[in-house]
Amino acid sequence: MAITRCPRCHGHFVKTLNLGRRTGSAIGIVAGVAGGASRALVGAEAGAAMGAVAGPLGSIAGGIIGGLLGGATGLAAGATLGEIVDRNILDNYHCLSCDFRFGRHDSGETA
Numbered sequence: 001m002a003i004t005r006c007p008r009c010h011g012h013f014v015k016t017l018n019l020g021r022r023t024g025s026a027i028g029i030v031a032g033v034a035g036g037a038s039r040a041l042v043g044a045e046a047g048a049a050m051g052a053v054a055g056p057l058g059s060i061a062g063g064i065i066g067g068l069l070g071g072a073t074g075l076a077a078g079a080t081l082g083e084i085v086d087r088n089i090l091d092n093y094h095c096l097s098c099d100f101r102f103g104r105h106d107s108g109e110t111a
Helices: 019-049 055-088
Strands: 014-016 093-095
């Protein structure tokens, strides 16, 4: 059930803020890029030490690809966690009519 009315003024002009989702996404992408790139570089260095054909270019490409994949994974995980925080903890809704901020717990909405 979507919130369509403000619990204070019963106005219909309510928007979602999604601060938790945006923050979680940003943290997740940074952590994912760092973790993915470092794991890819370690793997590429091990492959180069074992005589892999690509050598140093393979290490660089592996780091870039690992960073991109890690960033995408971190973004998805952070966004999901942020949505949970928005839904259950933060006052995620803002009434544009009376400037009231409220959460699902204030609106009477249930899961």
